[in-house]
Amino acid sequence: MTASATEEIVTAGFVVIGDEILSGRTKDKNIGTLADFLTEIGIDLCEVRIVPDIEERIVEAVNALRPRYTYVFTSGGIGPTHDDITADAIARAFGVGIDFDPRAIAILEAFYPAGGMTDARKRMTRIPDGAELIENSVSKAPGFRIGNVHVMAGVPAIMQAMLEAIRPTLTTGPRLQSRALDADLPESRIATALREIQSAHPGVMIGSYPRSKDGRFSTQVVVRARDTALLDAAARDVETAIAAASAS
Template sequence: MAEGDAQNEVTAGFLVIGDEILSGRTKDKNIGFLADYLTAIGIDLCEVRIVPDIRERIVEAVNELRARYTYIFTSGGIGPTHDDITADSIAAAFGVSIDVDPRARAILEAHYPPGQLTPARLRMARIPDGADLIENPVSKAPGFRIGNVHVMAGVPSIMQAMVDSIAPTLKTGAKMLSRTVDADLPESRLAERLAEIQQAFPETLIGSYPRTTDGRFTTQVVIRCRNEDSLERATSTVEEAVRQALA
């Protein structure tokens, strides 16, 4: 995996495409997976959008997100049916043509028995001009990468295998580190002090999350930072604030 500059933040947006997600017929499993995966390799997933199978909406979202983030990942809509319009929409977003790609066709011809590469299945070989293929070790129909946009299948097992395929090509930043402090008191008792600590350590992200433990309101404080020294100092300050609040 390419090692990124620890001083530079590498960002990503995720575009989930499909009417079936918005209607609730299909429960998305890819957002959580991608968030965990990217965090682990030092890429910040900054935004997730879910859009229907409408060309104009896909084009709009792709163009907005690819201008904002280092990488864009999409899932869904590159299958063999008439409503799988993602590839055409991505081509429109980049202003390029789309047709059956000889590389993709060869992959499908090798995968299907003679005579079984139907016109519907051949739709999965339609790739925007200038795009590189993304390997699909599960069902073989490739995804593709054009510019900073990575287009992958919606089926979780296939999408996750495709992410493994592209991971070595991604530049990464410094990994986000985190510490957790559990406080046996309600969030309101800590809110003012946590705001002060956040201001004192602007390079950190401090979040507080109320919980209920044995009928009592408690708080979990999560401190995140790319710099370990700053993280440890901020964590110690939070721990001291909790001790003082409990005294």
């Protein structure tokens, strides 16, 4: 499977799996990593769901997102323990069988010393029927791809390695460009102008992000667009609005 580029917008959804994320015991880092990765290559991350280690909830989330977006990514739940149930849930979502995969077994047997392939480690070789493996250069236990769903580890370093492994296989769209403009003003002073600029520039997204330091409020305005000319025009209008509000 090789990469291709398109002028169409390419979209993605993300399912983060794990009780430890919902309880706060583990602080998720993968959402930001995936968002940065996809933005860089021209794929829009449109939705993120965080679900517990419950098979029905994983199946529900994956089946809701996979017809909606070009790609779906998951993180978590493909390790060696009893609560790592993602592979079974994905097999159920696609209505296929699941078994120990000889390709995955060969990878782990080559990695672990003789006798090191325990039952727990062998559990990580259970792959849904028809899935392609995703290389794991860190700990070797592979992720997998089935349909438009990419199933990856929850450990941030491993997930990042898996993302690099699949990078060449992903269809990419036009990249979203952005420009940040700082206003030494509270958000309320420019809110009306930003709303008018947004209405005047279809195809441009404008976000405002208030900040506070030493009791003084300021705002960063971020303008996003795929078309450079549209981006430049909207950014100029935002600069004019900031200057006008600052002078008043």
